[in-house]
Every structure is written in C-alpha cells, then in structure tokens.
Amino acid sequence: MDSFEEASIDIKMEIFEAIEDNYGGVIVNMKKEEPMDFLKFHTMLKASISFWRLKGKKGVWIKLPIELAHLVNAAVKEGFWYHHAEATYLMLVYWIPHEIPHTFPAYASHRIGIGAFVLNQDGQVLVVKEKSGDMTGTWKLPTGVVDEGEDICMAAVREVQEETGIETEFVELLAFRQSHKSFFGNSDLFFICMLKPLNFTINKQDAEIEEAKWMPMEEYASQSKVNQSELTKMIANICVAKKEEQYNGFSALLTTGHSAKKCYLYSHNI
C-alpha cells in the first residue's frame, strides 16, 4: 500500500496557483522570490493549461517579473503572446477556446500632453524656445507630457513651473486635439490649458529650454510657424479669443466617482 501511494504522488501534476477573474479567465502572478527553471515552468504550464481547459476557462494571464525573463520563451512556445510590459514585468496572455475570438481588454493606447496658455496682467503670454525638436527658433507655449496617474490640470501647472519657474493655478481647459500614429504609433491627446500666473519673474530651470519670456499676444500669434498649420493657427485664435474674454473653456471640478474615488470632471459649470 505504501509503495502504491508513493507512485500516485509521483504522477500528480503540479498546477500553477491562479486567481479567477470575473470573465471566466485565470491570472497567474509569478513571484520573483520564487525562482523556477525553464523545464519545470514549461511542464507546469502545459499541465495547467490542460487543467484550465477541462474547467472551461477562457483567458489565461501570466505576469512574469523581469527577474524571470528566462521563462518568457516557454510561455511563447505554448502559444502565449505579449499583452503589455512595464519596466519590471511582462504580461503574457493565452486564449484557450481557439474556436472563438479572444476578448482580452486593451492596454493603454494614448499618450497625453498639455500646452499651457499663461497670460500676465499686461496681456502678455508666457513663451519658451526649445533647444531641440521641430519648433527650435519659434516662441511656443510651454508643453509637456502628462504622467500616468497625473491630473491634466496639475501636469500643466508642473510643466510651467519646471520650464519657466512661474507658479500658476489652473483656470480652464480651452480645447484639445487627438492625433494618431505619433511616437511608437501611439495615439495622442493634447490639451490646451489656461493658467493664471502667481508670480511673474521668469527663472528658466529646464536644460531643454533655450529661452523663456513674456511676449505680446499678437507677436506670438503672428509667427510663421504658428501660422504654418490650420491647427496651430486655430489654437492661437482660441487663445486670442480667451484673452479678449470671448471664449469659455471647461472648468476642472474635483468630484467623487464610483467607490468614493476622487477624479476631475472637465465641463462647463451648470
């Protein structure tokens, strides 16, 4: 009897621990603290897929910390593909029911940028010249990228402070444009924010900024680069209209969404 029991233990297949998601799928979080060799991972993966298939599971997610990069190829050999990666991990996916198309949700698709329209008490606009890029030699609005987890209105304030040393507060979102096939093929949203300056002495801090100054609005709007495309011309016109109090953008209101989560709603006040 003893030897029979041992034999049955020997053929028991090891299966990955997995969390069930709400869409009939399973999620495996591999731990960097638990090293595993390629062969063991590959064998367990095959056994686990068979097990999940029998249980009627659909999507399989495997999160592999970069410390386990030697296991990536085992998953790919079993038919997994890449869903997304961050600096420290790779997320792989596999769809068990081959007869129906997968329903894995998409990862982030857009990069978000801001342009800041800052007017001083004399109606002059805060402009910068960049050291590199397409706009060298042109006075332009301070711009920057909104980080993941950062509010658009806060990103505008931060970029202006970083590039020019001017402290501001957010006033209104004037307009935005969406474009496609930008950097890495990502889509791109660019929000024009009006900010109110709280100080006026420029202290250029960013190594990427050649010069920064206050400039008469008309001079800014008449630059050839600004008039080169319909888009930049329209944005300048919106800024001029705002300066003349002929335009109302969206306000930012900090509110509470689902599960008491704080978020900003950008809209007109009603």
Place this chain on the structure above:
Amino acid sequence: MDSFEEASIDIKMEIFEAIEDNYGGVIVNMKKEEPMDFLKFHTMLKASISFWRLKGKKGVWIKLPIELAHLVNAAVKEGFWYHHAEATYLMLVYWIPHEIPHTFPAYASHRIGIGAFVLNQDGQVLVVKEKSGDMTGTWKLPTGVVDEGEDICMAAVREVQEETGIETEFVELLAFRQSHKSFFGNSDLFFICMLKPLNFTINKQDAEIEEAKWMPMEEYASQSKVNQSELTKMIANICVAKKEEQYNGFSALLTTGHSAKKCYLYSHNI
C-alpha cells in the same frame, strides 16, 4: 601572411546594425526572419554595448519580435529592462551613461472611453442594460473603449451602432473625466459625447447587452445608481441641461496639423 589575416578576422567582433535616433541613442530592430542563437546574440550584444559606449551613445533600444523570445533573457542579463510590449514584439531599453538618469520617453499611459448621450425627437434617451459588470440592472448610456488610432467622435458612433443598431452622427463633446489606477493601473479618460440619431428602431446586436430602449430623461436621471456618486449625478445633470438647450459642449473639427496630418480639434467654434 595568409594565416595572419585569418587570425585577425577571427578576433573581429560582430556588432549589431543600429539606427541612430535624434537623442544620442541607437535602435536595433531584430528581424524574425533572421534566427539567432542565445550565445551569439549575447556575445554580439556585449560587443555592441562596448562599441556604443566608446562612441558616446546613451540610450539603446532593442525591438525583439515574439519569434525571438528566447533572446529576451540575454538582454535582461546585460542590464536591459522592458519599455513596452505589443502582441508581436517586446521593446527593451538600456541606458549606457549610468551616472546620469535616463531620458527614455514614456509609452502610452491612458485608456480612453466614451459614453454616448443620444436623444430622440420625443426627448427620450437611448439606454442599455449590460449583462455583466458593476451596472447590471441599471439603465445606462451606451459606453465603450476608444481603440488606438480611432477618433473619439467616431468611437461613440461605432459603439452606439454596435450595442443598439442606432445610426448616429456626432454633435458635441459635453464633458470628460480623468481617473487613475483603473484597469492594470492605467489612467483613464472618459468622454461624454452627444449624438443625433438617424434612425429610431432599436436592434440590439451585442452579446454583452441585456436590453436597450428609449427612456424618458427624468426616469433615467432618477435611478438610484445614477445618483449614487457625485460624478454620475453631475453627468446626468449636464445631459439634462443639454436637453433643455442650456449647455454648450465642444464641437469636433477635422483640421490639419504639422506635416499636413489630419486630426480633430475639440473646442468651441469661434
């Protein structure tokens, strides 16, 4: 002389072909049609990094097609980390000048969603009940995810058509909210679009939709789930104000940006 020449060929190190970027970096595009074993890749990578270091290069990008997944670990062993991944490839990065922080640009950070506010000639709103998710049992506006490369105004029209069979045209963008730490920790933008219906007979087509119908606006706005959070209440109030012609959102204007690239600008008409 012959044997000397052969010896000198033997110690010549192979270096990866690389494209120079505009920021002092190099980009290596590995080809899936050119298989390479782990050891050769690892050796060439070490030699290439030494070569690029001597040339004063900073950032190194390696794009590895999924067919070359067996090479991921060699790059990670040399100090590369993940920048991003799409279904068919993994992008790895390495920063040569360790004494200064890297300046690799971020990949996409936000997911974009839409909610569609569609009013018929009787002032009724188009609503759906979803089969799964947090809002089961509540009549809600049709919603969906904006794909990479898709315009927000077009995504709203597509989602309404897919979920209800109603053809529409985009009227205005009423408001949007930004929230953080949503799915996979991505940030999230959600745009409320007003659409004008071009037909009125509902033909529910989506397997995810339990029911769809036209509903009096007051009845929609009075649902307990809609009034559960300040955010959903405010969005409903904006829709009511729009119905009563007390609200103006942003129009979408197809325009031309840098390099004659078409894009939508969302703003008031001026």
